[in-house]
Amino acid sequence: MTTPVLANRSDPTSSAPVGDSPPSPRSALRGTQSGASLMTRSESVVWLLGGALVICLAMIVGLLSLIVWQGLVTFWPRPVVLIRLADGQAVMGEVVREETAEARTETPPHDVQAQPARRLLLRVGNYELTQEHYRWVSDAQTDGQPAERPAWAVVFERMAWGRFYGFPKAFLIGDDTIAQTPAAVWAAFQKYHSQVRRQWRQRRRLEHDEAGEVNRLMEQARLRLKKFELEHGKDSPQWKAAHAEFETIQEALERRFARIRHDIETIDRWNSRYQLRVETADGRETTLLLKDIVRAYPANRLSWLDRWKIYGARWWEFVSAEPREANTEGGVFPAIWGTVVMTLLMTTAVVPFGVLAALYLREYAKPGLAVSAVRIAVNNLAGVPSIVFGVFGLGFFCYIIGASIDELLFAEKLPSPTFGTGGLLWASLTLALLTLPVVIVATEEALAAVPRSMREGSLGCGATQWQTIRRIVLPKAMPGILTGMILAMARGAGEVAPLMLVGAVKLAPELPVDRVFPYVHLQRSFMHLAFHIYDLGFQSPNSEAAKPMVFTTTLLLIAIIAALNLSAIAIRNRLQRKYEPGHF
């Protein structure tokens, strides 16, 4: 039985552009053009509609180009300038911004001077020496001396403490000084840096994979023992046997761990021999360890090709590395992973449910008060603020379902919760609820658009209703259903408010998918790009440095959502072609 509700839904393909005029409104309007008032000619309406479209497009294009431009220029290596101040200080760094403002004397009472002065915001780095990352330098402080661009000003990007700007003085291996002129130091740096970094990566692999493995086995053994304790009680014979076993395992693991630590220390000692003596602009000397330097370049001696190389390397680091220094540096790889995995999980949860619900509503349910009420409820669900879904997810999924799962299956880990706290699974399910109305509404529309004659034909040939739905209705409606899925994905991937409650965290470098059984860890908290943007924008200690990162991260998020959508669209187009021959 196809339902008569079909009739009171307007078919999207034939909706008329102007209200209630007779069959062909456009030609009728054209006919009345001469001598009619402006309003009846509908010129003004066309202008209104067109104008609205242009404003919408301009806003979208404006926003996108702002994000793209700001996002793209962030990683471009800029020249380093040295400014000598009238009081003998020297400031060196990259120019970030420039503005004109009233000049004022440096000391109180800060009298305003007659001429407004230009001032520059420099990224000066060297935080451990100066306690500042950025500094304003006004023309009033410089006595009109022009900014220099020293040839051997080198920018060091470090593992910790942010950037360092300075001049290379000497290159040391152990106690031997092997280079003392800037050019020679730079050559030595290039020669040894990749080698040291290779060792450093080796050390990280030891730390991460091997020591990590030991730690994991140790934790497993501890949990096994705890389980015996919970099942048989402490001091029972079973527990004693398990405890003896635990101690042998622990001993073996500790020996293995000691070996790994020894290897790590050897590498550390070897790596720490390579050092750079550098001098800051105001003459302070300090030592940088080669292993702590991620990247260095003499900013004022770069060719175009070098600049592009650095630019590319920075982007690569951004998308492939883990975050450092409280998320202000390094990359966003875990956040990319988290976003993609969460979105895919959400989609797999929401699409089947949404489609089944819509099928029942549209094809089986008898139209009436109940169905209308359900439909209104679904539509209203789309209007519920997303944070409400977050609160629901936290209360229902984490605290009720999750806590019960913990008590049943992970009792030995308590009091640390496994599923009883925010995590990937709960976040995906919460977002699935949030996007459910999108899928239901889109599917219903798609089902409604299947011509009634096709169903009647199928039923007339003797097919049952389920056969009709499966063979005729669903294939025809599939592109529309997939459109709903795409909309749901776009909505879900950009959502952040509910995620803050159910599992997205500032720092969770452990990926939700890895090589340890059971490979997908649904209980883990995860990082999410949208939350990362919020974190960078509002909570970063070094907000000046974080601001450009906000744009790059936004650009990346948009690119990922676009990629997800494009692949969904590609699938939809394939399906459309596949079912096209069946069209009659």
Place this chain on the structure above:
Amino acid sequence: MGIAERLWLVPLGFVFVWAQAAAGQVSLVDPKLPSYTPVQGVSGSLKSVGSDTMNNEMALWAEGFQRFYPNVKIEIEGKGSSTAPPALIAGTAQFGPMSRSMKQAERNAFERRFGYQPTALRTSIDMLAVYVHKDNPIRGLTLAQLDAIFSKTRKAGHPVDMRTWGQLELTGPWSGRPISLYGRNSASGTYGYFKEHVLLGGDYKDEVKEQPGSSAVVQACATDRFAIGYSGIGYKTADVRVVPLAVEEGEPFVEAVPENAYSGEYPLARFLYLNVNYKPGSSLDPLRREFIRYIFSRQGQRDVAKAGYYPVPAAIAREELRKVGIEPEF
């Protein structure tokens, strides 16, 4: 509480800080603190829920700790100090960083659940700074003036309501401009601390624009020329100025610099706490024990400096370690 919460660090021998600062070195970390030595058999996962002021500090500690124990998983959530006690009570977090001390009601709720009080460790020192736009020429503020700017109840006893910069004796284009107020949202410990110590328990004006994060307050002051706001010192940028404060009218203004925090002269210096669920007399599990040992090691306190706050001296570190049953080795 009130005055008693002020820092009494004067007798702790901070001469070395001065000496080093004078020598052009800015390392504030007490050289008596030991370097962290890793032990074996530490693994598992840690979760911290609490202060947004301490968010970056926690992240830096986590990074540093993971350098020693790569397979320890640490998750950090920082939505405000008020989120810490419920998380500790529910057991969803092992650590509850807070930028204020726990309220009696929060303590009681914890005690009802576990039968003992939560342990608050003083991990670092923060100065609550009052920020204005970098071009703002104001020389300093007294606490009573600050109260009259932010509060509608004026419990500190300032006679008039402060609404324009002109009332603070700024001249020229500033005189007629209204003061634009920025603060934190009510889940924040900074909000609570400011309310208790500056407003003396009074109410904020309705015009205070509540910001979702510490850094958001600073950014607002950076873009709004006529703004004033309060936030942790760790969030200072080049675009804002920190206003020197005086306790009483006529006293000299105290700059927000580390020496004044340690000497106790800066009126809004406070400890940043890390709350743990520690049953007195028991011994902590290895994971939490090592994390706490890391915090009170040289590396951990260097992370404090990196986050923009001030490390605690060895004497305090020793006391705090004893609080959770760890015998300090220094």
